Amino acid sequence: MLRVGLIGCGAMGSVVARELEAGTVDGAVLTGVLDPEVDHRLGVADLDSLLSEADVVVEAAGHGALRDCGVAVREAGTDLLVVSVGALADEALESQLRQAEGGRLLLCTGAIGGFDILRAAMMFGPLDDVSITSTKPAAALVRPWMDETMRDGLAAGSAPVTVFDGVARMACERFPESANVTATLSLATIGFDRVRVRMVGDPEATRVRHVVSASGTAGTYELSFENAASPDNPRTSAVTAYSVLRALTDLRPPAVSFL
Ligand SMILES: NC(=O)c1ccc[n+]([C@@H]2O[C@H](COP(=O)([O-])OP(=O)(O)OC[C@H]3O[C@@H](n4cnc5c(N)ncnc54)[C@H](O)[C@@H]3O)[C@@H](O)[C@H]2O)c1
Numbered sequence: 001m002l003r004v005g006l007i008g009c010g011a012m013g014s015v016v017a018r019e020l021e022a023g024t025v026d027g028a029v030l031t032g033v034l035d036p037e038v039d040h041r042l043g044v045a046d047l048d049s050l051l052s053e054a055d056v057v058v059e060a061a062g063h064g065a066l067r068d069c070g071v072a073v074r075e076a077g078t079d080l081l082v083v084s085v086g087a088l089a090d091e092a093l094e095s096q097l098r099q100a101e102g103g104r105l106l107l108c109t110g111a112i113g114g115f116d117i118l119r120a121a122m123m124f125g126p127l128d129d130v131s132i133t134s135t136k137p138a139a140a141l142v143r144p145w146m147d148e149t150m151r152d153g154l155a156a157g158s159a160p161v162t163v164f165d166g167v168a169r170m171a172c173e174r175f176p177e178s179a180n181v182t183a184t185l186s187l188a189t190i191g192f193d194r195v196r197v198r199m200v201g202d203p204e205a206t207r208v209r210h211v212v213s214a215s216g217t218a219g220t221y222e223l224s225f226e227n228a229a230s231p232d233n234p235r236t237s238a239v240t241a242y243s244v245l246r247a248l249t250d251l252r253p254p255a256v257s258f259l
């Protein structure tokens with residue numbers, strides 16, 4: 001039995017907890033939940049208690065929690081499945097998490113996918129260009145650092161507005177809540193300083209759409225994703241909780257593998 005500890009029981013973590021308790025992942029059992037804000041029947045008071053009963057810890061709590069707990073989880077010999085992948089845009093944290101010895105560092109694919117084919121393409125030859133265009137409801141993209149013209153363009157709501165066009169590391173700084181997919185794509189392919197990101201506010205959009213494009217000697221690729229929002233947190237795609245459950249399924253000895 002794979003024993004799963006959970007850090008963070010919010011919009012995403014609560015679905016992971018509920019589905020694990022319902023037996024959705026054959027051969028996995030939820031053994032503890034660490035979240036000071038949530039009263040869960042498997043709630044634990046601290047990380048040590050969580051680690052004492054877990055083979056893998058799912059982090060679904062945010063960048064601060066990953067910073068506070070990530071290295072300790074690996075050093076305890078426990079696998080760490082990271083959902084807040086955007087935190088790794090911080091080079092110091094990325095290097096601490098990579099260098100910690102013990103359990104494995106596992107990055108959840110989250111709200112997008114297709115890394116299998118992109119990684120295969122990179123083994124054939126270099127990928128020269130990798131980009132992601134994320135289109136969101138215009139109002140969701142207004143940020144305090146934007147100038148008046150950009151804010152007015154988003155508020156006017158008459159046409160799509162490109163609010164960012166640059167490299168992934170900068171995108172993660174400017175739009176931290178959109179950093180996770182950008183970070184996962186960067187880490188899986190050509191890195192935070194080479195992946196190009198465009199952020200578009202669309203007054204007509206009701207879902208978040210990500211289009212990943214890549215090209216290299218192996219071929220050209222275009223992958224598109226349109227995700228419904230979580231009913232509990234409009235900034236989180238509902239499918240992300242299920243990508244955690246899928247990852248836990250793949251950690252079990254499989255009857256069939258999609259490798
Ligand atoms: N990889 C992806 O594609 C992807 C997609 C969407 C969201 N995310 C990330 O997943 C994370 C969770 O998202 P959510 O929508 O469930 O957020 P949420 O705000 O609904 O829930 C977070 C929960 O974590 C708890 N928490 C915060 N700090 C904690 C700590 N130090 N220890 C224990 N618990 C702590 C909070 O009390 C809260 O209940 C976020 O970081 C989000 O950016 C990743």
